[in-house]
Amino acid sequence: MNDVSHIIQFLFSGITTGSIYALIAVSLVIVYKASQLICFAQGEFFVFGALSMITLTSKGLPMPIAFFAAVFISVCIGSLIQQVLIKPIQGSSVGNLIVMTIAISLALRGLALIIWGRESYILNPYTKGEPLFVFGASLQIQVLWIVGITILVLLIIWYFFEKTSLGIAMRACAENPLGASLMGISVQKSALFAWAWGAGIGALAGAVVAPLLFIQYTSGVMPMIKGFIAMSIGGLGSIAGSVMAGFLLGLVESYTIGLISSKFSDTIVFALLMLVLIFRPNGLFSKS
Amino acid sequence: MILSVNNLNAGYGRVHVLKDISIEVNEGEIVCLVGANGAGKSTLLKAISGIIPIMQGRVTFRNLDITNSRPNHIVKEGISHVPEGRQIFGSLTVRQNLLLGTYIRKMKKEEISRLFNFIYSLFPILEKRLYQKAGTMSGGEQQMLAIARGLMSQPKLLLLDEPSLGLAPLVVETILNVIQHLKSTGISILLVEQNVNAALEIADRAYIIETGRIITTGNSKELRENDEIKRCYLGM
Ligand SMILES: Nc1ncnc2c1ncn2[C@@H]1O[C@H](COP(=O)(O)OP(=O)(O)O)[C@@H](O)[C@H]1O
Ligand SMILES: [Mg+2]
Numbered sequence: 444m445n446d447v448s449h450i451i452q453f454l455f456s457g458i459t460t461g462s463i464y465a466l467i468a469v470s471l472v473i474v475y476k477a478s479q480l481i482c483f484a485q486g487e488f489f490v491f492g493a494l495s496m497i498t499l500t501s502k503g504l505p506m507p508i509a510f511f512a513a514v515f516i517s518v519c520i521g522s523l524i525q526q527v528l529i530k531p532i533q534g535s536s537v538g539n540l541i542v543m544t545i546a547i548s549l550a551l552r553g554l555a556l557i558i559w560g561r562e563s564y565i566l567n568p569y570t571k572g573e574p575l576f577v578f579g580a581s582l583q584i585q586v587l588w589i590v591g592i593t594i595l596v597l598l599i600i601w602y603f604f605e606k607t608s609l610g611i612a613m614r615a616c617a618e619n620p621l622g623a624s625l626m627g628i629s630v631q632k633s634a635l636f637a638w639a640w641g642a643g644i645g646a647l648a649g650a651v652v653a654p655l656l657f658i659q660y661t662s663g664v665m666p667m668i669k670g671f672i673a674m675s676i677g678g679l680g681s682i683a684g685s686v687m688a689g690f691l692l693g694l695v696e697s698y699t700i701g702l703i704s705s706k707f708s709d710t711i712v713f714a715l716l717m718l719v720l721i722f723r724p725n726g727l728f729s730k731s
Numbered sequence: 732m733i734l735s736v737n738n739l740n741a742g743y744g745r746v747h748v749l750k751d752i753s754i755e756v757n758e759g760e761i762v763c764l765v766g767a768n769g770a771g772k773s774t775l776l777k778a779i780s781g782i783i784p785i786m787q788g789r790v791t792f793r794n795l796d797i798t799n800s801r802p803n804h805i806v807k808e809g810i811s812h813v814p815e816g817r818q819i820f821g822s823l824t825v826r827q828n829l830l831l832g833t834y835i836r837k838m839k840k841e842e843i844s845r846l847f848n849f850i851y852s853l854f855p856i857l858e859k860r861l862y863q864k865a866g867t868m869s870g871g872e873q874q875m876l877a878i879a880r881g882l883m884s885q886p887k888l889l890l891l892d893e894p895s896l897g898l899a900p901l902v903v904e905t906i907l908n909v910i911q912h913l914k915s916t917g918i919s920i921l922l923v924e925q926n927v928n929a930a931l932e933i934a935d936r937a938y939i940i941e942t943g944r945i946i947t948t949g950n951s952k953e954l955r956e957n958d959e960i961k962r963c964y965l966g967m
Contacts, residue, residue, distance in 0.1 A: 608830065608831075608834060611823065611827050611830070611831065612831060612834055614820070614822070614823065615820045615823065615831055618820050618821065618822055618823075619818050619819075619820055621782065621814065621818050622814070622818030622819065622820060623820075623831075624782060624802045624803075625780065625782070625802060625806070625811075625812050625814060625818065625881075626806065626831045626832060626834050626835070626880070626884075627802060627803035627806035627807060627834055627835035627884070628803070628831070628834055628835075629801075629803060
């Protein structure tokens, strides 16, 4: 391999992890905008997405059906959690709500331990096929699936929040709940939809990456932290900002690992977060 | 009678703000609600539109009991509340704000475009601002948008909370003219105004509210000649 092929190789792996970070960051932003809270259970939806897809395919379900079923399971769990655990304490302090989402995260992790044990699992690639070679760098077919599905999902999210009346109503709720309820929009329903979206996207991130990573019940922790960092760098409430920050983090990590050392990759990401929080507290990509 | 509020008591949690309020609005009337800051005017509008719970008493709208109904139900029945401080959606465009006004009604395209034309006839500036983010407009334009958005649900009764607050005299005049025009189209209006002089000019009747109670009522002409009103609210 020559230098160019190395650079391209890091680009591919950066885009792959970046896709996952972007998806998790977006799922955090959607919940944050609707409920003004960071859902710390987002990493567990990632795990549930991956592990339920693995279990379903091992039971003989075809890939596409297992994929949608895995996402759907998390959508149901997320909706149920919102209705049973978040809605009753919606009016209480931010502290209470955050403690609640941490508790939910630990409970879901425990549930995953009961269901799947401590083993790590990996899924077969979505489609068979030898890696492609681009300027000497190898590109696994699964990476194309990850990037393709990520782009498709981001487009659907964009369309939903920009073009559909339900999506615009959800944005209105997030921005001004009083104004929205006077339009007859149900703020409660909007929060429910947001949790359903958030859990579904988190699970989808797990399901697409399942053929590339060994995943066990604790594997949601790092993606959750990285997604949260991407969300913070992107300016907390900005979907576009968090997508860009997610890809940026993935690339920074990949090039740090490739060109410097894997020891520094997390350090550099955290340093980047601190710099952004100090110098651009409204987000790296914000206008002000 | 389009709206009748009987012995209404409401507030926030344990804070009891409104005490035995009874008011009426007749079909096609402009009724004004006058009172000092903190008297409970906004709270009364919020209780009528279902934003805060009613502890006691009844609200009837066109012979339908809407006491403690949900806001979406009340909007659907034909009450539109244009709140204090406008509460528009600054990150959305003017057009998106207006369309949200039709959210609970399933309307045909033609009906919506007819409504848009009606809005442009009231506030021509909004047509120019259609694709602008609402938050980037001036205060007066935002107030026009708030009223316009309230009209998009085709209300029979409009609750207006201090629509002229903090606006330049020329804009205030525009808005008061629009309110009068809306009356002529058959919409009944319950208006809260700090600008009591101007409000009594356009209102048919008024209620004076003090610390959560209605203390006086009468038609605008009588009230304008009432010595106490002159002293307390008209600054004479
Ligand atoms: N969200 C709230 N929580 C608790 N008390 C409130 C709230 N909003 C208003 N109040 C109180 O209710 C009273 C009436 O307020 P309001 O209806 O806004 O008055 P007005 O509109 O006449 O100026 C005031 O004493 C105010 O402090
Ligand atoms: Mg008020």
